[in-house]
Amino acid sequence: MLNAINLDDGLQLSQLVYGVWRLGDDDDTSITQVRAKIDLCLEQGITSFDHADIYGDYQCEALFGKALAQSPELRGQMQLISKCNIALTSARFPNRRVKHYDTSAQYITDSVEHSLVNLHTDHLDILMMHRPDPLMDAAQTGAALDALVDSGKVKAIGVSNFSRADWQLLQKHMSHKLQVNQIEISLLASECFRDGTLADLQTDQIQVMAWSPLAGGALFSTHPVARRLEPLFKSLCERFQCSADQIAIAWLLAHPANIIPVVGTNNLERIKTLSKASEIKLDRETWFELYSAAQGCEVP
Numbered sequence: 001m002l003n004a005i006n007l008d009d010g011l012q013l014s015q016l017v018y019g020v021w022r023l024g025d026d027d028d029t030s031i032t033q034v035r036a037k038i039d040l041c042l043e044q045g046i047t048s049f050d051h052a053d054i055y056g057d058y059q060c061e062a063l064f065g066k067a068l069a070q071s072p073e074l075r076g077q078m079q080l081i082s083k084c085n086i087a088l089t090s091a092r093f094p095n096r097r098v099k100h101y102d103t104s105a106q107y108i109t110d111s112v113e114h115s116l117v118n119l120h121t122d123h124l125d126i127l128m129m130h131r132p133d134p135l136m137d138a139a140q141t142g143a144a145l146d147a148l149v150d151s152g153k154v155k156a157i158g159v160s161n162f163s164r165a166d167w168q169l170l171q172k173h174m175s176h177k178l179q180v181n182q183i184e185i186s187l188l189a190s191e192c193f194r195d196g197t198l199a200d201l202q203t204d205q206i207q208v209m210a211w212s213p214l215a216g217g218a219l220f221s222t223h224p225v226a227r228r229l230e231p232l233f234k235s236l237c238e239r240f241q242c243s244a245d246q247i248a249i250a251w252l253l254a255h256p257a258n259i260i261p262v263v264g265t266n267n268l269e270r271i272k273t274l275s276k277a278s279e280i281k282l283d284r285e286t287w288f289e290l291y292s293a294a295q296g297c298e299v300p
């Protein structure tokens with residue numbers, strides 16, 4: 001069974017989060033199918049759902065929200081995360097000339113209002129700044145984020161893809177603590193173990209979430225890292241009687257920082273199997289076997 005991860009202020013997230021970035025890519029985007037995914041996640045103990053305003057060209061939140069509008073009782077059983085500050089060029093914004101970031105107070109508060117309407121909810125459990133913005137006015141952004149928490153529209157603030165310098169600058173201008181940083185981590189993207197990011201997050205007591213924990217499926221492709229991992233995955237699958245994607249998730253769950261993988265499968269069966277990955281306990285040597293195979297060399 002999946003554990004809950006406790007953050008400050010009584011906020012809890014599930015040990016695995018379901019990411020909705022690819023929701024609109026499914027062949028079936030009916031409310032029935034979205035509802036089937038939500039129900040299955042909840043049954044498996046995946047209670048946290050990761051959105052962003054931009055997912056599916058600004059469509060995914062509304063797609064998910066239709067299921068919540070139909071069954072409002074679901075809202076109390078889940079935590080909703082959303083993000084903002086990436087401004088995409090899109091037919092929806094014909095006057096936008098270039099993809100850019102916007103962390104102005106107006107942009108953030110407008111974006112949250114849209115997310116609340118789209119998701120048919122009165123609050124987000126976590127709002128994340130999606131990407132560090134080189135033009136961020138930290139005092140203005142921090143005040144806007146604090147105000148959203150104080151208003152009750154957002155329960156907690158997080159960041160995504162932030163370095164320590166980025167989160168410290170924002171935190172310096174906020175009274176509420178930044179609770180989460182969502183960064184890319186997988187066997188194919190493991191820099192955070194070497195560049196200090198994961199250590200910094202633990203030191204600053206910021207919960208880490210891993211986006212694209214299966215490298216968007218590339219771990220099982222013809223990518224050179226995938227080719228190196230394939231024979232090891234095969235033997236571990238036999239040893240643990242499981243699938244390679246479960247091993248890749250178990251590898252993240254084995255880390256003492258309680259990394260929360262944000263999985264993005266559209267496959268109902270895979271939602272079920274991935275949620276069992278927490279039952280696979282990788283020992284230290286197996287963890288390093290996978291790490292070394294992914295790196296293409298043993299550790300120094």
Ligand SMILES: NC(=O)c1ccc[n+]([C@@H]2O[C@H](COP(=O)([O-])OP(=O)(O)OC[C@H]3O[C@@H](n4cnc5c(N)ncnc54)[C@H](OP(=O)(O)O)[C@@H]3O)[C@@H](O)[C@H]2O)c1
Binds near residue numbers: 019182215
């Ligand atoms: N903060 C950020 O900047 C950021 C960036 C990217 C993503 N995210 C978040 O992270 C979430 C997850 O990202 P993701 O979708 O890239 O995660 P992922 O879980 O690494 O990748 C999911 C993709 O991998 C495929 N896949 C999974 N297992 C497979 C297997 N055994 N063989 C072949 N293909 C397999 C899935 O296909 P099936 O559907 O067929 O299973 C799906 O297309 C997103 O939904 C979003 O919430 C955040």
